[in-house]
Amino acid sequence: MGLQLAWNNEQQELPISDELIxxxxxxxEKAGQAEGVEDGEVALTFVDDKQIHELNKEYRGIDRPTDVLSFAMNEFTDEELDIVYDVEEDGELADLPEMLGDIIISVNRAKAQSEEYGHSLEREIGFLFVHGFLHLLGYDHQDKESEAEMMGKQEAVLAEVGLTR
Structure with missing residues (x-):
């Protein structure tokens, strides 16, 4: 089955090309391989600063825009099933990919940061996407050690697809 990306564009600042997707x-795929995640679905939404500001305020209590937000779906209770099934045309049950979570990227922030750091917009969006993916898997950057670990993982995946600085 493999890892799958479902994406949505809710902003008008940047056309989202097939090449970028x-x-x-x-x-x-590369980040999943590095982390041993073979199956699942990630939902990605491109938004503007106003939309991500509202989400950041509502869900994190932070009253300003940010570059990326991640909402993991892997927090099951004992009553919930870890496996979701779908009925195929022949009546058989088929596994659906596990929803790993949502990643929301502000294209305004990505554009500003790409200019600030002197690299391509594609690299910045890629960086934010991998960053968000690692958050979905439980990584965080609350201290220097965890930040260094996360940064190293991000840079390694970006380098594998040629998105270096």
Missing amino acids: GTLEKLL
């Missing part, structure tokens, strides 16, 4: 799919 192809790059993000490669990044998802």
Whole structure:
């Protein structure tokens, strides 16, 4: 089955090209391989600063825009099933990919940061996407050690697809 990317564009600042989506799919595959995640679905939404500001305020209590938000779906209770089934045309049950979570990227922030750091917008969006993916898997950067670990993982995956600085 493999890792799958479902994406949505809710902003007007940047056209989202098939090439960019192809790059993000490669990044998802490489990041998944590096982390031993073979199956699952990631939902990616491109938004503007106003939308991500509202989400950041509502869900994190932070009243400003940010570059990326991640919402993991892997927090099951004992009553919930870890496996979701779908009925195929022949009546057989088929596994659906596990929904790993949602990643929301502000294209305004990505554009500003790509200019600030002196690299391509594609690299910045790729960086934010891998960063968000690692958050979905439980990584965080609350201290220097965890930040260094996360940064190293991100840079390694980006380098595999040629998105270096």
